[in-house]
Amino acid sequence: MKLGLSIGYSGAHLDLPVALVQRAEALGYDSVWTAEAYGTDAVTPLAYLAAVTKRIRLGTGIMQLAARTPANAAMCAATVDALAGGGRFIAGLGVSGPQIVEGWYGEPWGRPYYRLKDYTEIMRKIFRREAPVVHEGREISLPYTGEGALGVGKPLKSILHMNPDIPIWLGTGNEATVKLTGEIADGWLALGFVPGSLPEYLPWLEEGFRRAEKATGRPKTRADFTIQASVHVEVTEDVSAGLAKLKPEVALYVGGMGHRDKNFHKDMMIRRGFGEAADRIQDLYLAGRKEEAIAAVPDEWVDWKSLVGPPARIRERWRPWAESGADAITVRSRQPEAIEVMAQAAGLNGPGE
Known part of the structure; x- marks a missing residue:
């Protein structure tokens, strides 16, 4: 089982935990992951980290x-990959949600399934440099010929001779997009994945593998694909306090990160059997009663998705994650002790493990 470290995005002030990432690399962590919402971006911190690390992806x-x-x-991915010495960058992609897409970026929500498909196919064409890029998609086409076009767009090929095999992983969670992930991606950033959930997702992935083989004539199997799940880790002697510390994020995402009628995080909570709590959290959050929304998050929900408690409890509860069928687990924590405890639990012994 490989481990990753998620450092997410920064809050009000940029906080790049360089020493934590370097320690994770020294312990044998396989990867470090950034994120973006509507503050710090996901790519720039990795360019900095490329200069202060040697091996970690x-x-x-x-x-x-x-x-x-x-x-x-594609340009961002190829540039950071080249800065890092090649073979270290993973282009993880996702659609975000309609509030951010339309409210922050001023882009139409459109048809996310086809946008993911077109986006990935165009990036692969750019990486491979086999010809000037032409793509006729349902959501994105190159050259652009839509409203406002002059009609003089020219197919181009990247000046930079980049790594043609930069992996593309998709962050998805519903049936249609997980199938698409199996079909077109090299790996899956598994949204909503918990121990015991692989039987739900595996048929979807396998359908994607079948589609890929049909489209390319080349077999694609589970062995050709990476599943990367993630788990919050909080080392503490007070389990209740540790669970409470993680509840504000749950309330934010279930209650306010998305429209009332289109919220993946709420939908996932409902699918996992916590529908009544999900409805209450959202109602309270959207009514401006955020503290009550946080208090409405069940301990059981947080504990299922997280590893919280003293080191012995975390090691014990790690076993189901290690046996979950995922190939790697991303540790979501900025606690130095959490990074150490998880390395011990996963049996890491330094670089190369």
Whole structure:
């Protein structure tokens, strides 16, 4: 089992935990992951980390599609990969949500399934440099010929001779997009994944593998694909206090990160059997009663998705994650002791493990 470290995005002030990332690399962590919402971006911190690390892979978890065109995403990925010495960058992509896509980026929500498909296919064409890029998609086409076009767009091929095999992983969670992930991606940033959930997702992934083989004539199997799940880790002697510390984020995402009728995080909580709590959290949050929304988050929900408590409890509760069928687990924590405890639990012994 490989481990990753998520450093997410910064709050009000930029806080890049360089020493924590370097320690994770020394312990044998496989990857470090950044994120973006509507503050710090996901790519720039990885360029900095490329200069102060040697081996750890650098992943975006995720680049929001609306934040940049597929050509720009490919350029960013190729540039950081080259700065890092090649073979270290993972282009993790996702659609975000309609409030951010339309409210922050000023882009239409459109059809996310086809946007993911077009975006990924264009990036691969750019990486491979086999010909000037032409793409006729349902959501994105190159050259652009839509409203406002002059009609003089020219197919181009990247000046930079980049790594043609930069991996593209997708952050997805519903049936249609997980199938698409199995079909077109190299890996899956598994939204909503918990121990015991693989039987729900595996048939979707396998359908995607079948589609890929049909489209390319080349077999694609589970062995050709990476599942990367994630888990919050909080080392504390007070389990209740540790769970409470993680509840504000749950309330934010379930209650306010998305429209009332289109919120993936709420939908996932409902699918996992916590529908009544999900409805109450959202109602309270949208009514401006945020503290009550936080208090409405069940301990059981947080504990299921997280590893919280003294080191012995975390090691014990790690076993189901280690046996979950995921290939790697991203540790979501900025606690130095959490990074150490998880390395011990996973049996890491330094670089190369």
